[in-house]
Amino acid sequence: MSKLSAVIIEDEVPAARLLCAMVMRLRPEWTVTVLPGSVEDAVEWFSENKHPDILFLDIQLADGNSFDFLSAAQPSSVIIFTTAYDQYAVRAFSVNSIDYILKPVDEQRLSEAIAKYEALLDGSRWRPDDYMDTLLDTLQNKEKRYRNRFLISRPDRFWSLQVADIAYFYSENKVSFAVTKTGQEYVIDLSLNKLMEQLDPARFFRANRQMIVGIDSVVHAQPYFNGKITVTVQPPFKAKITVSEEKQTAFKLWLNF
Missing domain, CATH: 3.40.50.2300 (Response regulator)
Known part of the structure; x- marks a missing residue:
C-alpha cells in the first residue's frame, strides 16, 4: 500500500x-x-x-x-x-x-x-x-434496532433470555457471560465488542475490556487512583470494576443521559 x-x-x-x-x-x-x-x-x-x-x-x-x-x-x-x-x-x-x-x-x-x-x-x-x-x-437516520433477547441453549432445552433482565456482561478467558438482575449467569456466544454493537448504548456502557455494565445495575461510582473511577453494581461482581480516565467523561454523560 x-x-x-x-x-x-x-x-x-x-x-x-x-x-x-x-x-x-x-x-x-x-x-x-x-x-x-x-x-x-x-x-x-x-x-x-x-x-x-x-x-x-x-x-x-x-x-x-x-x-x-x-x-x-x-x-x-x-x-x-x-x-x-x-x-x-x-x-x-x-x-x-x-x-x-x-x-x-x-x-x-x-x-x-x-x-x-x-x-x-x-x-x-x-x-x-x-x-x-x-x-x-x-x-x-435515528432508527436503530437493538437486540432485546438472547437464545440460551442447554442439552435438554432452550429459551429466550431478555436483555431487560440482564444486569451486566463480562468476559473471562475469552468467554462472554451475561449476569441477570437475580445473579444467574449464562454464556453468550458473542464477544464484548460484538455485544456493544448490538446493545442499546443508552442502557449499556463498556466500562473496560472485560466489562459491560447496565444502567440499572449501577449502585454508585467513586474516584479511584490515576484518574480512574470504580463502579459498584448489583448484583455484586466478583472483581473491582474500573473505568479509565479517558472514559470518565463519557461514563458520567452516560449516567446523566
Missing part, C-alpha cells in the same frame, strides 16, 4: 495520542496529523489544507458532534469513527466504505478497520461521488 495521509480528530488528548501511536505502529509509512477535537478548529483546518485519505473522527467533539463537522467541512476523506459512548446511535454501516470503533481503541479492531479501508481502494465498491451524501444520510 502506497504512502497515505491520515488525520485524527479527537477531543481527549490521551486518546488522540494513543490512537496516533497505534496508527503509526500499524502503518509507519503513513503521514498522520492530529487535530484539536473541536468542530470550529477542524472545519478551519479542512478549509485550508488538502483533505487526507482517511479520517479518524470522534463522534462527540468539544463544541459539537461529528455531524456538525461533516456538514460544514464536507471532507473527501474516508471516515472511520471512534466513540466512547455511541450517543448518536451510529450503526454498523451497511455501505462498506465506512467503519466505527468503540473506545478505548483495541489495536486489533483498529487493524481490521484499516484493512477494510485498504480493501476498498483495491476494489470497485468505492464511490467517492455519493459517499458524503450516503454518510450524512446514515448519520441522520
Whole structure:
C-alpha cells in the first residue's frame, strides 16, 4: 500500500495520542496529523489544507458532534469513527466504505478497520461521488434496532433470555457471560465488542475490556487512583470494576443521559 495521509480528530488528548501511536505502529509509512477535537478548529483546518485519505473522527467533539463537522467541512476523506459512548446511535454501516470503533481503541479492531479501508481502494465498491451524501444520510437516520433477547441453549432445552433482565456482561478467558438482575449467569456466544454493537448504548456502557455494565445495575461510582473511577453494581461482581480516565467523561454523560 502506497504512502497515505491520515488525520485524527479527537477531543481527549490521551486518546488522540494513543490512537496516533497505534496508527503509526500499524502503518509507519503513513503521514498522520492530529487535530484539536473541536468542530470550529477542524472545519478551519479542512478549509485550508488538502483533505487526507482517511479520517479518524470522534463522534462527540468539544463544541459539537461529528455531524456538525461533516456538514460544514464536507471532507473527501474516508471516515472511520471512534466513540466512547455511541450517543448518536451510529450503526454498523451497511455501505462498506465506512467503519466505527468503540473506545478505548483495541489495536486489533483498529487493524481490521484499516484493512477494510485498504480493501476498498483495491476494489470497485468505492464511490467517492455519493459517499458524503450516503454518510450524512446514515448519520441522520435515528432508527436503530437493538437486540432485546438472547437464545440460551442447554442439552435438554432452550429459551429466550431478555436483555431487560440482564444486569451486566463480562468476559473471562475469552468467554462472554451475561449476569441477570437475580445473579444467574449464562454464556453468550458473542464477544464484548460484538455485544456493544448490538446493545442499546443508552442502557449499556463498556466500562473496560472485560466489562459491560447496565444502567440499572449501577449502585454508585467513586474516584479511584490515576484518574480512574470504580463502579459498584448489583448484583455484586466478583472483581473491582474500573473505568479509565479517558472514559470518565463519557461514563458520567452516560449516567446523566
